[in-house]
Amino acid sequence: MARRLAELNTPCLVLDRRRMQSNIKRMAQRAASLGVALRPHLKTCKSLEIGAYLAPGKKRVTVSTLREAEYFADGGFRDILYAVSIAPARLPAVARLNAAGARVQVLLDNPEAVRQLALSAADLGCGFEAWIEVDVDGHRAGLEPEDPQLVELGRGLQSASGIELRGVMTHAGGSYNCRNMPELEAHAEQERQRCVAAAGRLRAAGIRCPGVSVGSTPTALAAARLDGVTELRAGVYVFFDLFQAGLGVCRVEDIALSVLTTVISHKKSHRRLIIDAGGLALSKDRSTAGQALDCGYGLVARAADGRVVSGLSVSKVNQEHGMIELAHVSDFDAYPVGSQLRILPNHACMTAAAYEGYSVLDSDDRVVERWSRCSGW
Amino acid sequence: MARRLAELNTPCLVLDRRRMQSNIKRMAQRAASLGVALRPHLKTCKSLEIGAYLAPGKKRVTVSTLREAEYFADGGFRDILYAVSIAPARLPAVARLNAAGARVQVLLDNPEAVRQLALSAADLGCGFEAWIEVDVDGHRAGLEPEDPQLVELGRGLQSASGIELRGVMTHAGGSYNCRNMPELEAHAEQERQRCVAAAGRLRAAGIRCPGVSVGSTPTALAAARLDGVTELRAGVYVFFDLFQAGLGVCRVEDIALSVLTTVISHKKSHRRLIIDAGGLALSKDRSTAGQALDCGYGLVARAADGRVVSGLSVSKVNQEHGMIELAHVSDFDAYPVGSQLRILPNHACMTAAAYEGYSVLDSDDRVVERWSRCSGW
Numbered sequence: 196m197a198r199r200l201a202e203l204n205t206p207c208l209v210l211d212r213r214r215m216q217s218n219i220k221r222m223a224q225r226a227a228s229l230g231v232a233l234r235p236h237l238k239t240c241k242s243l244e245i246g247a248y249l250a251p252g253k254k255r256v257t258v259s260t261l262r263e264a265e266y267f268a269d270g271g272f273r274d275i276l277y278a279v280s281i282a283p284a285r286l287p288a289v290a291r292l293n294a295a296g297a298r299v300q301v302l303l304d305n306p307e308a309v310r311q312l313a314l315s316a317a318d319l320g321c322g323f324e325a326w327i328e329v330d331v332d333g334h335r336a337g338l339e340p341e342d343p344q345l346v347e348l349g350r351g352l353q354s355a356s357g358i359e360l361r362g363v364m365t366h367a368g369g370s371y372n373c374r375n376m377p378e379l380e381a382h383a384e385q386e387r388q389r390c391v392a393a394a395g396r397l398r399a400a401g402i403r404c405p406g407v408s409v410g411s412t413p414t415a416l417a418a419a420r421l422d423g424v425t426e427l428r429a430g431v432y433v434f435f436d437l438f439q440a441g442l443g444v445c446r447v448e449d450i451a452l453s454v455l456t457t458v459i460s461h462k463k464s465h466r467r468l469i470i471d472a473g474g475l476a477l478s479k480d481r482s483t484a485g486q487a488l489d490c491g492y493g494l495v496a497r498a499a500d501g502r503v504v505s506g507l508s509v510s511k512v513n514q515e516h517g518m519i520e521l522a523h524v525s526d527f528d529a530y531p532v533g534s535q536l537r538i539l540p541n542h543a544c545m546t547a548a549a550y551e552g553y554s555v556l557d558s559d560d561r562v563v564e565r566w567s568r569c570s571g572w
Numbered sequence: 573m574a575r576r577l578a579e580l581n582t583p584c585l586v587l588d589r590r591r592m593q594s595n596i597k598r599m600a601q602r603a604a605s606l607g608v609a610l611r612p613h614l615k616t617c618k619s620l621e622i623g624a625y626l627a628p629g630k631k632r633v634t635v636s637t638l639r640e641a642e643y644f645a646d647g648g649f650r651d652i653l654y655a656v657s658i659a660p661a662r663l664p665a666v667a668r669l670n671a672a673g674a675r676v677q678v679l680l681d682n683p684e685a686v687r688q689l690a691l692s693a694a695d696l697g698c699g700f701e702a703w704i705e706v707d708v709d710g711h712r713a714g715l716e717p718e719d720p721q722l723v724e725l726g727r728g729l730q731s732a733s734g735i736e737l738r739g740v741m742t743h744a745g746g747s748y749n750c751r752n753m754p755e756l757e758a759h760a761e762q763e764r765q766r767c768v769a770a771a772g773r774l775r776a777a778g779i780r781c782p783g784v785s786v787g788s789t790p791t792a793l794a795a796a797r798l799d800g801v802t803e804l805r806a807g808v809y810v811f812f813d814l815f816q817a818g819l820g821v822c823r824v825e826d827i828a829l830s831v832l833t834t835v836i837s838h839k840k841s842h843r844r845l846i847i848d849a850g851g852l853a854l855s856k857d858r859s860t861a862g863q864a865l866d867c868g869y870g871l872v873a874r875a876a877d878g879r880v881v882s883g884l885s886v887s888k889v890n891q892e893h894g895m896i897e898l899a900h901v902s903d904f905d906a907y908p909v910g911s912q913l914r915i916l917p918n919h920a921c922m923t924a925a926a927y928e929g930y931s932v933l934d935s936d937d938r939v940v941e942r943w944s945r946c947s948g949w
Binding site (some may be wrong): 207 | 661688753948
């Protein structure tokens with residue numbers, strides 16, 4: 196039987212299923228219209244139930260930790276790209292997952308990782324599928340398409356026994372510094388061109404490179420074309436968040452995830468409402484601080500229907516306290532001690548990580564399901 | 573049998589037991605020399621094993637969530653101050669813990685909470701012990717000593733059937749804005765004076781107020797005297813962290829907690845070392861950003877012995893990537909892909925919260941025990 200929000204222990208994660216489904220549909224249509232496969236990233240949701248919405252066939256997904264790979268493989272997911280540079284010590288665990296049929300693919304961008312991968316394949320008597328990480332914007336890891344090491348790595352992988360190069364992949368994290376859709380579209384085109392160029396260099400050197408995998412939620416939604424790309428990866432679009440809204444790739448009304456919280460005190464001398472969602476419940480992520488609209492530690496929405504309350508945000512947090520400044524003392528009447536609010540997150544991936552699961556709301560904001568999450572490493 | 577660090581899956585929390593014991597001893601001696609009882613705050617460690625070091629008799633402790641109260645009560649702890657304004661909906665759970673003998677005391681600072689507490693005591697047919705929160709520096713919650721509501725709340729609690737007022741308590745969180753020991757000592761004296769004054773006002777109105785509880789790690793370590801105070805609360809001193817070192821209340825060498833991480837890539841074009849501890853593993857807490865020494869997302873230490881590597885910090889994080897800028901390309905040789913480092917945290921409470929337990933090191937940096945943690949709400 197459906198529970199009411201008021202029955203939930205706070206702080207907790209609430210998920211608007213209708214909004215989530217609409218976000219998932221939008222990205223699926225986008226990939227289809229661009230003519231590429233979608234490989235959803237499960238690092239945001241870390242949930243079997245949500246993963247099954249994102250990848251209905253439980254195939255072709257992305258993860259960011261070994262723990263996620265194990266959790267989703269145990270849940271029946273297959274063709275899993277583990278999209279963080281592989282630490283050699285984790286190869287035996289990857290091999291175990293693959294022996295059970297999971298097809299976990301590793302990522303690398305340096306000769307030591309290639310050497311260790313070949314050694315492990317020989318030692319363990321197994322094969323590995325690998326992708327080479329390409330850097331398209333200096334944001335994080337990967338080899339630039341022009342780097343001579345790219346072809347060396349490709350040759351090393353191709354010549355190693357038991358190793359199959361699946362392709363090149365990139366994450367255009369630099370898109371998070373864009374300020375509007377034209378900038379995002381240009382960044383998406385840079386991502387596409389540079390990743391396709393990397394594949395071209397490998398192929399020109401006689402190295403088989405079937406896949407070209409690009410993605411980040413903003414570039415996926417801004418790209419005008421993806422010629423030469425085989426698949427698109429994105430993750431945070433499943434929930435969206437205030438940072439994505441600030442970038443302009445969703446509306447605040449699309450944000451499917453929020454933290455349900457309880458008002459625990461009125462500090463009238465400071466016109467300060469105190470809630471039980473602090474730094475641990477919301478995360479210390481302040482990614483909107485650099486955007487046109489700084490949302491503090493989150494925007495405030497009504498608990499009953501998730502509608503944003505204009506002008507209210509969480510301005511300060513301690514470990515278990517969140518503070519909301521009110522404009523007028525008379526505003527306290529609307530938020531009695533013991534009443535609930537919802538807080539929309541700056542960065543859904545960081546906020547969700549503090550919780551063990553999701554309370555799922557139907558279209559009438561009734562709590563109809565409880566969905567799981569994995570955490571840790 | 574002891575394990576080696578190299579056998580641990582990363583990222584993980586490692587705890588130097590000797591440093592922890594030294595930190596615990598220092599605070600215990602401090603409370604004794606000031607002539608007050610110590611009520612350690614368990615919100616930093618959230619661990620039964622560490623709690624038993626902090627409070628050897630498993631009595632007189634502080635927690636910040638109902639989950640912690642339940643976890644420590646189940647572990648045999650008694651006389652537990654739940655030091656966050658009580659949400660009325662949690663009173664039945666508190667009553668259940670008390671029926672089992674835990675003596676969980678609640679905190680409040682507003683008339684609605686007093687009303688609900690009295691109602692719950694009547695409804696549930698039980699008693700409650702309560703503390704009134706006092707605001708000594710405008711930092712967070714609580715009533716200022718001069719606020720007329722203070723005496724009203726005291727009267728309300730004293731006249732309610734089944735409610736016992738245990739005393740007044742404050743947390744001088746404003747001490748986190750101090751820049752040196754003289755400022756901290758002055759802040760500690762302000763904390764003492766104002767909390768003692770609140771107790772005095774209640775007593776002058778004929779209200780029984782036995783306890784005067786003050787504390788924060790910095791003021792506890794800086795206070796010159798605690799006349800009129802009955803107990804001292806502090807939590808983060810068990811591990812210390814870079815923020816506390818920046819305040820001057822500990823040395824970097826006293827920090828007992830770190831995140832063990834693996835080097836996963838060398839991005840030589842940017843002189844960037846990439847590690848597998850990112851925003852989730854280190855937290856996005858940037859509390860040292862406002863201090864004289866900004867430590868980024870953490871200082872880098874050698875895995876083998878925990879000694880800080882001069883000049884190295886985690887300058888940027890993504891969800892699962894941490895980035896460390898090296899001064900010279902030749903420095904990469906010291907940190908091969910697959911090697912380990914330790915990262916000292918900005919804020920131990922936030923960083924520890926991402927993990928399920930502690931790998932405990934003996935004095936030779938061997939992993940000798942695994943200690944538990946609770947999380948969630």
